[in-house]
Amino acid sequence: MTDDDLILRVAARGDGVTADGRYIAYAAPGDRLDPAGGLIHGPHHQEPPCRHFLQCGGCQLQHIDDDSLSIFVADRVSHALATQHITAKQIMPVHLSPVGTRRRVAVRSAWAGKQFHLGFSTEKSHRIVNVGECDVMAPDLFKLLEPLRKFLSIRVDKQRQVQIKMAIVDQGVDMLIENWTAEDLHNHEALSEFASEHKLARLSLDEGYGPTGFYEPEPVTVTLGNVSVAYPPYGFLQATADGEQALVAAVQSIVGDSNKIADLFAGLGTFALSLGKDRKIYAAEADLEPITGLKQAAARVQRQLFTEHRDLFRRPLSAEELNKFHSVILDPPRAGAKEQVAQLAASAVSKIAYVSCNPASFARDARRLIDGGYELNRIWPVGQFRWSSHVEMVSEFIRVAG
Incomplete structure (x- = not known):
């Protein structure tokens, strides 16, 4: 019963x-x-560790233990695949990022009466939770929230909402403040003093025309595959360093000893630079700043890495172009890679490593690849957004003979 x-x-x-x-x-x-x-x-x-749980929209799952959280991450993947009538041959063990390891965050400000709040939005609303603790954020980021409150509360008017984006880089913390204008010399000097006092790697402002640097003692970089790469203000990074390592290890397992590899939606080169210097790698990315940084970094360390500034939604690699490669790495945004996947499905590429942050768009693309003659072999689920419903994965597709 x-x-x-x-x-x-x-x-x-x-x-x-x-x-x-x-x-x-x-x-x-x-x-x-x-x-x-x-x-x-x-x-x-379990007892939720953070007092803001139930109000803060950053975490939905602090009330479940790690065993259940791992099952949730795996189920998010398998249930999405089931909507397309797909079953992976093997689902690998789930990787969960530890507490306090999120290295890239964005917080927002708002006035609540006479109080200046800085934190995350409540779920399904624009109200800001004034974060006084956070078990997800890396300590180096969290410790900047209170100084930021004091700095901004006397400079931001009550009609304006400011967004602060922070990331941990090689030199410390990179900070970008959006939707606030430093209108005079006094504020310019205050910004520089704040950055110096808190030993920021860089402080930039975006007043509506793109980031402008105010403080950068030395060029800001991130290290990927033991190679330092120029990092644009709040550029894309995997949410946690350990999550990045888990994704990279899975991709390396898939491509194996392939010598000719295409890295599509390559970004700063998280995967391309992790593959070593003895392979021929093509990297394509639509965003000019990261692909330029990757090109310069690869040239500096003499990698056999050809980069192309290319919009893979409007101009995907054709099946004929793809057939030059033994393996393809695919790491698209949340919408997936419908146009590029159509060309992959028509290609003869032996192995595809598909990195996804959206189970739904991934399942749609997986169906297209399978219908084109690929087999879904292994999936590595990754939960680097601890206690949230957001999951990532790496999947292995193998071209079926005949």
């Missing part, structure tokens, strides 16, 4: 699901609905 009141799993947006299909907020697998209308906690329910 089915126990209809038992929570069996956690759905994609973080709600617990009962055996009879009801969705219950903040329920963990093994919890049970109380006949009186409450929730009886089971063995996988």
